[in-house]
Amino acid sequence: MDELKNLYRYRQLIAALTARDLKARYRGSILGFFWSLANPLLLLGIYTLAFTKFFPSTVVRPYPLFLFTGILPWTFFAAAVLESTSSISTNAALIKKVMFPAEALPLVVVFSHLVHFALAIPILLLALGIYVFLGQATISATILLVPVLMLFQTVFVAGICMVISSAAVLLRDLRDIVANLMTLGFFLTPIIYLIDRIDSRLWRALLRLNPMTPFVVAYQDVIFFGHLPGAADTFLIVAYSLVALGAGLLVFDRLRDTLAEAI
Amino acid sequence: MSYAIALDRVSKSYRLWGRRSQFATLKSALLRRDLKLSPEATVPAVKDVSFAVDKGEAFGIVGRNGSGKSTLLKLISGILKPTTGRVTVNGRIAALIELGAGFHPEITGRENIYINGIMLGLSRREIDARFERIVEFSGIRDFIDQPVKTYSSGMYVRLGFAVAVHVDPDILLIDEVLSVGDEEFSAKCIAKIQEMKYRGVTLVFVTHQLDQVRNLCDRALWLDHGEAVQIGDPVRVVDAYLQQVAAPEARRDAAPPAGETPARPSDEEERFGSGEVVLKRVALVDHKGRELVALGAGSAVAIEMDIEVRVPQDDFVFGLGIYHADGACVYGTNTDLEGFAPERLEAGGRVRFVMPSLDLVAGQYRVDAAIHTRNGRSFDYRRGVLRFVVGSRVHDTGVYRPKHTWQFEGGIAFKSMEKPAVPAQIAEAIESAKKKR
Numbered sequence: 107m108d109e110l111k112n113l114y115r116y117r118q119l120i121a122a123l124t125a126r127d128l129k130a131r132y133r134g135s136i137l138g139f140f141w142s143l144a145n146p147l148l149l150l151g152i153y154t155l156a157f158t159k160f161f162p163s164t165v166v167r168p169y170p171l172f173l174f175t176g177i178l179p180w181t182f183f184a185a186a187v188l189e190s191t192s193s194i195s196t197n198a199a200l201i202k203k204v205m206f207p208a209e210a211l212p213l214v215v216v217f218s219h220l221v222h223f224a225l226a227i228p229i230l231l232l233a234l235g236i237y238v239f240l241g242q243a244t245i246s247a248t249i250l251l252v253p254v255l256m257l258f259q260t261v262f263v264a265g266i267c268m269v270i271s272s273a274a275v276l277l278r279d280l281r282d283i284v285a286n287l288m289t290l291g292f293f294l295t296p297i298i299y300l301i302d303r304i305d306s307r308l309w310r311a312l313l314r315l316n317p318m319t320p321f322v323v324a325y326q327d328v329i330f331f332g333h334l335p336g337a338a339d340t341f342l343i344v345a346y347s348l349v350a351l352g353a354g355l356l357v358f359d360r361l362r363d364t365l366a367e368a369i
Numbered sequence: 370m371s372y373a374i375a376l377d378r379v380s381k382s383y384r385l386w387g388r389r390s391q392f393a394t395l396k397s398a399l400l401r402r403d404l405k406l407s408p409e410a411t412v413p414a415v416k417d418v419s420f421a422v423d424k425g426e427a428f429g430i431v432g433r434n435g436s437g438k439s440t441l442l443k444l445i446s447g448i449l450k451p452t453t454g455r456v457t458v459n460g461r462i463a464a465l466i467e468l469g470a471g472f473h474p475e476i477t478g479r480e481n482i483y484i485n486g487i488m489l490g491l492s493r494r495e496i497d498a499r500f501e502r503i504v505e506f507s508g509i510r511d512f513i514d515q516p517v518k519t520y521s522s523g524m525y526v527r528l529g530f531a532v533a534v535h536v537d538p539d540i541l542l543i544d545e546v547l548s549v550g551d552e553e554f555s556a557k558c559i560a561k562i563q564e565m566k567y568r569g570v571t572l573v574f575v576t577h578q579l580d581q582v583r584n585l586c587d588r589a590l591w592l593d594h595g596e597a598v599q600i601g602d603p604v605r606v607v608d609a610y611l612q613q614v615a616a617p618e619a620r621r622d623a624a625p626p627a628g629e630t631p632a633r634p635s636d637e638e639e640r641f642g643s644g645e646v647v648l649k650r651v652a653l654v655d656h657k658g659r660e661l662v663a664l665g666a667g668s669a670v671a672i673e674m675d676i677e678v679r680v681p682q683d684d685f686v687f688g689l690g691i692y693h694a695d696g697a698c699v700y701g702t703n704t705d706l707e708g709f710a711p712e713r714l715e716a717g718g719r720v721r722f723v724m725p726s727l728d729l730v731a732g733q734y735r736v737d738a739a740i741h742t743r744n745g746r747s748f749d750y751r752r753g754v755l756r757f758v759v760g761s762r763v764h765d766t767g768v769y770r771p772k773h774t775w776q777f778e779g780g781i782a783f784k785s786m787e788k789p790a791v792p793a794q795i796a797e798a799i800e801s802a803k804k805k806r
Contacts (some may be wrong), residue, residue: 130475
């Protein structure tokens with residue numbers, strides 16, 4: 107509980123650093139924020155091409171909208187976790203030379219990627235609107251649950267990032283391990299395929315061991331299909347979020363004192 | 370709670386980070402919540418140090434490079450945790466350990482002031498109230514809306530210092546930051562620090578500028594190899610420290626890395642030591658024993674030292690150093706380096722350092738002379754005890770003129786010189802010989 111209180115105490119610092127991060131990132135670049143969308147849009151384009159033209163096997167229509175719904179939360183997760191592996195070491199000067207709450211660093215990463223995610227939502231809504239206008243999709247009130255999902259996902263990502271960022275200081279290999287896991291994770295999360303189309307009950311259960319699965323499925327439920335997430339997924343979302351947060355606080359607290367000399 | 374800082378038997382060991390130990394470290398940190406330190410894998414940086422600093426006191430820490438001063442400051446600030454012992458602090462701390470450490474190069478000075486201020490514990494509103502004063506103090510108003518990456522290192526430091534001192538801390542920790550920046554800004558910083566001291570802010574200094582410790586501090590601590598050697602009156606502590614450090618041998622060990630302590634050529638003679646043995650007279654003499662202050666390049670000279678022994682010694686070293694006026698050491702040696710094993714120094718006497726030919730280029734030089742023990746404790750150390758000028762007709766450059774001639778073969782022709790080609794030092798010698806007659 108003390109750790110949570112501390113985080114609240116540092117809210118101004120985290121907000122200021124997140125703003126600095128975003129400003130510094132796009133200062134001097136012309137397209138600015140749209141670069142953060144470039145990767146999901148490229149993925150979207152190439153998978154749409156592959157699965158509707160080269161290898162037309164999809165049963166989900168409109169496929170691009172389905173993909174977009176899954177790719178955005180995945181990108182938020184993957185980009186934040188990957189960046190958190192170096193969030194502390196790139197700010198070594200702060201940890202070593204200033205009295206600085208190290209836990210702010212992974213959270214700054216999480217929040218700046220959350221901002222990217224949030225800024226992409228209107229574009230997703232625009233795409234949805236176009237398909238609705240074309241009569242190929244429907245919009246439902248369940249979409250109002252998106253902020254709730256984002257809240258839980260942020261808690262989940264923050265927990266993971268706190269574990270990864272502090273452990274990566276002592277174990278540099280973690281960066282490469284995480285990078286590879288993210289590549290695998292993309293395919294082990296039902297983003298380019300629909301989980302309900304998998305026949306094996308066992309495989310569906312195994313996929314849900316991947317904590318990102320219930321999140322992505324829930325986003326697809328409320329945005330694309332327009333119905334409430336299943337009870338199992340809802341339970342898993344809450345559980346994974348709380349477990350990740352608990353683990354993040356615990357691990358970070360245990361490693362905090364060693365960070366300044368280990369960097 | 371009259372004290373601001375209290376250290377109770379504080380020790381700090383750094384773990385050596387090897388490739389293999391990485392995973393073990395992570396595991397032990399996670400499981401035991403601390404780093405399990407095995408003796409062969411640690412370096413002690415601070416050993417069993419205890420002291421208290423009263424509220425409003427100015428406390429200086431001196432010591433060689435690597436003696437643990439900065440570690441001690443980081444322990445006080447809470448950046449590092451002690452391996453054993455306890456650090457207690459009453460009040461808001463601001464640490465000037467590296468100025469502008471939190472600056473981000475891509476954003477403007479204005480934005481960095483806010484972020485730096487928040488990092489130092491101010492709220493946005495508190496910074497609003499101080500913003501004008503910070504900009505005023507930093508003296509870089511014209512550049513405040515430029516990205517910090519365009520700043521010179523001096524501007525960087527100015528801004529960093531300006532933010533840090535306007536945090537209004539109860540305790541200010543300062544690590545060797547006043548030596549950066551130009552004279553004007555340094556003076557401004559010192560004035561600001563004096564003002565803070567007057568207002569009752571507790572100050573802890575780490576510096577190599579010993580006159581700052583003598584002038585600003587109420588008490589000082591001398592740290593050597595992580596241990597507290599002496600705590601007390603700053604003048605005494607600094608003198609004791611100088612005695613040990615200034616002996617040539619010790620100074621060689623502690624040769625500071627470039628840029629840390631600029632050598633400051635000083636014009637006055639500096640003298641310190643225990644006085645058990647003293648250098649009564651140090652003189653540069655010619656072959657007939659007459660004192661010289663100016664000589665021709667390549668002259669035969671000797672440095673004479675008259676010794677007075679007040680307490681007989683078994684361990685003694687005579688040392689000499691010749692320095693160019695710009696501070697560069699031309700040559701230094703002592704009897705210990707050259708293999709003289711001391712036996713007994715009982716009565717007074719004369720030491721003569723004979724140089725058949727002092728092959729220096731024209732310029733001004735000074736001599737340091739010292740008597741000290743083999744481990745560097747000074748009996749008498751006289752810096753700049755002797756000054757002399759070397760003259761030459763040839764305007765060659767550098768400090769050392771090797772004996773030389775020019776030889777030409779083949780189709781190389783020079784016009785014949787007006788005078789017979791007498792090497793300059795020979796001509797000088799002839800002239801000085803003429804004068805003697």
